[in-house]
Amino acid sequence: MSTQYQCCIYVTLRPSVLDPAGTAVRSGLKQLGYESVEDVRIGKYIELTLSAEDESDAREQLDRMCDQLLANPVIENYRFDIKPLVRG
């Protein structure tokens, strides 16, 4: 029987890749008076649900999804959290 999992995926630019959007946000925050803000990096946060046999099957599916579609492995890293879905 398969279980539904709630998955949160964090896609971030690799540290060696420039992040112009992050630089723009940092400069915007400084103009608003937040002088101490540094190292702003902007990534993607993806939530989804999927069915899998068990947690390791879910992790394997997510790894493949990230490599194929959700992240660009040349310039981005990803990580994810999963937990069994409890319908309210």
Add this chain to the structure above:
Amino acid sequence: MSTQYQCCIYVTLRPSVLDPAGTAVRSGLKQLGYESVEDVRIGKYIELTLSAEDESDAREQLDRMCDQLLANPVIENYRFDIKPLVRG
């Protein structure tokens, strides 16, 4: 003395707001064979560092940053995690 904090901010669309990008990703994943994927929602993930007197000061600064610039409170929710920065 002020402390540096590493902050992770998650900006998500409010549940009542349509997410066309999420729908497109869901349909792309289904075409790749991930039939069980549902409820794809795409948000932003922002990392930054800031200096603050203490954790509650850091949280207050972040709340204001999110309301003013990082999130659009009309259509987005946000939450964040912070922890004191330990330089490697």
